[in-house]
Amino acid sequence: MLDGTVAFVGAALAAITFGTFAEYFVHRAMHWGLLYPEGHRWHHASNDPRTFLRDVLDYGMGAAALSWIGFLVSPTIGLGWMAGALAYTLLASYAHQLQHANPDLVFWMKRPVHRLHHDAGYVGANFGILVDWWDRLFGSYVPIERQRTLPARGVLLKAYLAIPWR
Template identity: 30%
Template sequence: MDDTSFIRLGVFAGVFVTMAALEAWLPARRAALRKRTRWQGNLAMVVLGALAARVVLPATLAGVAMWAGDQSVGLFNQISVHPFVAVALSMLLLDVAIYWQHRLFHAVPLLWRLHKVHHADSHTDTTTGLRFHPLEIVLSLFVKAAVIILLGAPVMAVLIFEIALNAFSIFNHANIRLPQRWDDRLALVLITQRLHRIHHSQHSRETNRNFGFSVTWWDRLFGSYTPRAAQSDEMLDIGLKEYPPSSSSAGILALLSMPFKPGKTKSD
């Protein structure tokens, strides 16, 4: 394992343990299922997703950026800009690409079949932020690789972005609640836990809002930002109506097979 892998693993573990401890100490909501039942399935999906990513792209996204640099492929490998500018713009453009990828996974029926595995969780906590079907992980990997090649994104930008994306996903799915005045101030820039719970609402008018994983800028710019749900955060209906809380729907086999069974094909 190289130094960058140690850094990524260290940040991941640090954020996960911190947010899990906070939600155990001051949980915002009570889950319908036992933590053990949900966590077994959710964490198993993390492992399978990581294995799928490694099989499909052994070189990792940083390796894709290295290749693009060596071959002088992509925008920032063709024009002369300060390295800091290239890193900053690459991270910004990668983030907006992930925003639109997220919207597409809600709008395109075939993609929603995969993404609904994430939304079918009846509760949101640190593990929900890691619960994605392996096929969605692979497709997302291809999208990010394509953007990296087109941009000629520097390796440093890719490493920072990947670390930040994982950290923010754990952070904004955590089962905590900030004081409202703090939440509103933080929401000027970042997607907070409360804002992202709106995205996990059972009501489509809210599920199709607050798509950002990190900043609120893209939702504000592209008209998908919603600061409040119709219900209070305490009473918000989370998950998908077609998948009521049950231990049978939270297991690894049920999660893996979910996209291939009949059900709603869009999030609206």
């Protein structure tokens, strides 16, 4: 039972880690002009993140395409990997929306890496969305200084929920 739980959680974490790695290279490929160059140019020119649901569908398509591979190992690993792929899709979509709506609320990174990618004119750097690890590892991290202003305590939860959901 415990072994099963460990395998499930391990597979889920592996899928989330792999998701952030894929996100980094898919985003870089967009800037190399290999994937959706038009759509991505529009995203930068307009600075419009569309909605959480649109991101879930976009990111989820890639995640779904790779969601079955854990079943090659075992049913437990398969389910864990699938749960991780779903969790990654939801987390990355939320992280993208939040960094457009209110980047100061991104507490899990020192700086909101996707917002830096957009608003400082550094389109050739900071490709991560959910995390900044891969930028740091592959040398594309540019730590632009920015002040963080948090909303008052009483409205904090409201601020976290104030993204375009659909």
